[in-house]
Amino acid sequence: MASIIEVNGLTKRYASGFEALKGVDLSINEGEIFALLGPNGAGKTTMISIICGIARPTGGSVTVAGHDILRDYRGARSAIGLVPQELSTDQFERVIDTVTFSRGLFGKPRNDAYVEKVLRDLSLWDKRHSKILELSGGMKRRVMIAKALSHEPRVLFLDEPTAGVDVELRRDMWKLIGELRQTGVTIILTTHYIEEAEEMADRVGVITRGELLLVEEKTALMKKLGKKTLTIVLADPIDAVPAALADWNVTLHAEGSEIEYIFDTQAERTGVSSLLRRLGDLGIGYKDLNTRQSSLEDIFVSLVHQEKAA
Numbered sequence: 001m002a003s004i005i006e007v008n009g010l011t012k013r014y015a016s017g018f019e020a021l022k023g024v025d026l027s028i029n030e031g032e033i034f035a036l037l038g039p040n041g042a043g044k045t046t047m048i049s050i051i052c053g054i055a056r057p058t059g060g061s062v063t064v065a066g067h068d069i070l071r072d073y074r075g076a077r078s079a080i081g082l083v084p085q086e087l088s089t090d091q092f093e094r095v096i097d098t099v100t101f102s103r104g105l106f107g108k109p110r111n112d113a114y115v116e117k118v119l120r121d122l123s124l125w126d127k128r129h130s131k132i133l134e135l136s137g138g139m140k141r142r143v144m145i146a147k148a149l150s151h152e153p154r155v156l157f158l159d160e161p162t163a164g165v166d167v168e169l170r171r172d173m174w175k176l177i178g179e180l181r182q183t184g185v186t187i188i189l190t191t192h193y194i195e196e197a198e199e200m201a202d203r204v205g206v207i208t209r210g211e212l213l214l215v216e217e218k219t220a221l222m223k224k225l226g227k228k229t230l231t232i233v234l235a236d237p238i239d240a241v242p243a244a245l246a247d248w249n250v251t252l253h254a255e256g257s258e259i260e261y262i263f264d265t266q267a268e269r270t271g272v273s274s275l276l277r278r279l280g281d282l283g284i285g286y287k288d289l290n291t292r293q294s295s296l297e298d299i300f301v302s303l304v305h306q307e308k309a310a
């Protein structure tokens with residue numbers, strides 16, 4: 001598959017001396033939806049800002065559609081549409097004017113038919129003469145996307161496209177992003193929400209503390225993520241995990257009153273029923289059981305641990 005973005009050995013050290021990116025290598029395939037996942041402060045915005053020419057790298061190189069972001073900034077930038085996290089648009093402007101104007105900023109000749117298509121695709125055509133301030137939050141977000149698409153970019157960056165929006169709007173946004181992909185545009189989105197990546201991405205990259213820990217096909221990653229934690233609340237606390245439970249790799253918590261067992265929900269045998277049977281055999285009673293899905297946080301933690309162990 002042809003790549004549209006090539007990031008090589010990218011580093012960023014802020015003036016404060018803080019190293020926000022520590023040598024990132026990444027290749028984005030043309031036409032894919034790539035989700036960049038990471039906790040707060042991982043370096044997602046820094047990376048996007050560098051690719052989009054808003055921040056300068058300290059080292060390494062980036063090309064977008066073959067254009068080096070430093071040597072050929074204009075070429076690289078014109079291949080990119082950026083939808084920032086915050087709404088940044090003149091509230092008093094009318095929808096169609098702001099989109100037309102954005103196109104002009106990139107030196108593209110006026111093309112009313114294209115602007116109409118973008119507005120229709122984003123269900124904004126009926127609102128084209130409305131002032132931005134008259135629109136709902138969801139529509140404002142769509143105006144931001146329309147602006148980003150106004151100069152016909154080949155890559156669209158969406159920084160936290162659904163941060164702080166309700167469930168319904170989030171679903172609408174996912175549908176919309178799926179539709180945009182059908183038009184051939186490559187989409188890179190940053191998110192905290194694992195479901196967002198699960199719903200949309202072809203590939204997922206996990207970044208933490210300035211390092212890209214992994215880049216994987218979503219389906220492969222989901223297999224890894226299909227883990228749950230079972231908490232067994234014991235009737236009476238125990239001092240240590242009995243040797244007879246060694247096969248389950250359980251851990252003791254809450255001063256010996258809870259046993260935790262992490263299991264793979266995709267596995268043929270999760271080990272849950274045999275664990276409970278073994279507890280019964282050992283005469284260890286329990287008064288409550290609960291399970292929870294591994295959160296993104298858990299996944300990061302386990303990835304970081306794996307990384308350290310390796």
Ligand SMILES: Nc1ncnc2c1ncn2[C@@H]1O[C@H](COP(=O)(O)OP(=O)(O)OP(=O)(O)O)[C@@H](O)[C@H]1O
Pocket residue numbers: 014015016018020038039040041042043044045046047
């Ligand atoms: N201008 C700056 N000067 C110094 N440090 C900065 C600057 N901008 C960002 N940082 C630091 O770099 C790190 C990465 O920040 P960045 O905004 O890229 O993270 P992020 O992954 O986008 O986080 P979030 O999910 O919170 O948006 C953070 O520790 C942040 O404090």
